[in-house]
Amino acid sequence: MKKVSLKDLIKEVQDPWQPKDIAYINHTALRIAKIKGEYKWHTHRNEDEFFLVLKGKINIDTDEGSIELKENEGFLVKRGTRHRSRAKKAAWIMLVEPIKTKTKGE
Numbered sequence: 012m013k014k015v016s017l018k019d020l021i022k023e024v025q026d027p028w029q030p031k032d033i034a035y036i037n038h039t040a041l042r043i044a045k046i047k048g049e050y051k052w053h054t055h056r057n058e059d060e061f062f063l064v065l066k067g068k069i070n071i072d073t074d075e076g077s078i079e080l081k082e083n084e085g086f087l088v089k090r091g092t093r094h095r096s097r098a099k100k101a102a103w104i105m106l107v108e109p110i111k112t113k114t115k116g117e
Contacts (some may be wrong), residue, residue, distance in 0.1 A: 027047040060112065061107040068082070073093050
């Protein structure tokens with residue numbers, strides 16, 4: 012068993028848009044990522060993706076609109092939903108998604 016410190020992981024993840032896998036649970040990955048600026052629009056055709064903000068503030072844009080997420084808030088992007096994430100200032104998130112999910116979109 013190994014204890015996980017989110018504070019320590021946030022310090023380790025310093026390159027934007029480079030998710031780091033921290034655990035695997037039944038074919039599901041927990042990933043920490045730093046977000047800064049805008050990511051490209053993309054779709055995961057077969058996988059849902061959950062965003063949880065650990066530090067900072069982000070927006071998730073979809074064709075239906077934009078939602079702002081602050082620390083300790085999350086949002087589920089359902090499979091097949093075109094989306095992008097963005098942050099004016101550096102923010103850190105936890106992604107919960109199937110291990111097979113391409114972290115760069117499809």
